[in-house]
Amino acid sequence: MPQFLLSVWHDEEYEVDFTTEEFQRVGQKVGAFNEELTEAGAWVFGAGLMPASSATVLRPSKEGVSMTDGPYAETKEQMGGFWIIEAPDMDTALDWAQRASNACEGPVELRPMQPEE
């Protein structure tokens, strides 16, 4: 069955703090969404990411692989988490992405994964 990546995007300054009311609420909604995915058999994997400032970028070169501190794309918007789901078609995937966006209270990007040959 086709697989899709749902990525969650937010501002780079976004700090996860579960003591706030907002994160309690979002956390609960995301938990419920995860359950829906699992019950429907659509769940493949999902995780939230630590802040983008914790990232390291590695690049191959003749001298070996170099390292730079920070995320690859130096944009204000960074990926904060993702799901990989299975869905029979685009509309089903879009429906999940819509629910994901509601649960996270933010933008979600839907992208199909390359099929396994």
Add this chain to the structure above:
Amino acid sequence: MSDELDLAAVFRREAGRCTATLIRVLGDVDLAEDAVAEAFAIAAERWPETGIPPNPGGWITTTARNRAIDRLRRESTRKERHVAAQRLHEEDDDMDPDHARDLEALDDFVDVVADDQLRLMFLCCHPALAPDAQVAMTLRLLGGLEVPEIARAFLVPEATIAQRLVRAKRKLRDNHASYEVPRQAQLPDRLHVVLGALYLIFTEGHTASSGDALLRVDLSSEAIRVTRVLVELMPDEPEAVGLLALMLLTDARRPARLAADGSFVRLADQDRGRWDRTLIAEGHDLVRACLRRNQPGPFQIQAAIAAVHADAPVAEATDWSQIVALYDQLFALQPNEVVAVNRAVALAELRGPAAGLEQLDALDADRLDDYQPFHAARADLLVRAGRLEEAVRAYDRALALTTNPVERSFLSEQRRRAAP
């Protein structure tokens, strides 16, 4: 010559249906498109001799299917093509489109054609595609227009349209878009997108400049044609009927919209004797039919407004209080600036330019700064209120936002008259 014209008309009428069915059978938009094009080429060679067959759509679909099988057999190196070829072989062997028995056997295969066309409409107007891509897909696959025709209609380079189509088809394929009519729960939202794309095609045709009209496909007529098909397929959707009524009632005014010299004539100044009464009568019937259903929507209300205009034998006889009431209803459903501007213009007719200006000036001027109709409407009301200097400034802003040459010359003329 007349034969050639007939062929073109048949092709355009049948293209959407044939492509729609072939996509389902072949499971691939590009394959279907190529196969239908090939079948049309064969028809163009044969039909002048044999005459147009009684069921041209069935003939084209069968021929296209046979050609697709041939091609798939030749080129079934790629896995997906192989799969598609397999599917075709399973259906049954080659059919002869000129053989009556085979044509009958074809019924099962072509009968669901109505559903196929709906599937194709929802695919072309998928909400995950940008509106300009939806429009290009609809005109190409459902309307059967060639890429150069679409490009000329929108005054953009052919490569732009070609690329838009390639990207859209690729996106749908990469995302495993299904070839289905949306589920009931999603249907209202999805239908709304389809109607929006069709209306976009219509308004593009309606506002297009007239100078090179002979070289351009008539987008308004294309939009009406595809919307008629949609209404046939979904007769119980009042908004689809409302959109068709709106298009017909607007198109009815077309003969009066331009003066002999090609300049634009305002609704109030149009020679209503030149309005197309047949279109108006049909539009009226449709509006009445929707109103009876009592499920008002934006297109139905706009159609009702157009119907009120059509009812007035002269501009002075227009029932503006009814039009303002309809705009109130529309604003309740769509509380946006565009509706508010139109409502203000109608209010000015009912209570005078000051009342209209008061409404316009209460709107968020920042958000409307790039909205040409706001400045054009405001300029007109300012003239009528005797505030000429402000009117000239408003015309300047409107002109800066107008690309259409017919509209430009109209506004320039109005500005010239207002300039103190």
